[in-house]
Amino acid sequence: MCVVACPQDTIALSDKINKKGYHYMVKIKDNCTGCENCALVCPDAVITVYRKTGKKKEKVATISNVQKDMSLEVN
Ligand code: SF4
16 A cells, blocks of 8 residues: 555565565655655554654654554655
8 A cells, every 4th residue: 555655656565575474665766755645554554754854863754553663764
């Protein structure tokens, strides 16, 4: 769902599978705009989007019920 929701084609499904047998999301381009679409459509709420301001890293979206974050940094 997150791959389809990304307007920048920043993310894709990995060729590899994780321990649960799923192809997981990977970042393939460095053009994330921080729109949060990927985080908002994730049914498991595992994606957190951060925006870098100067040297600081600020969280753009906070998704509750997160067990393992997938972080995307926006420059
Ligand atoms: S936050 Fe970045 S990776 Fe996520 S949908 Fe938006 S542009 Fe794509």
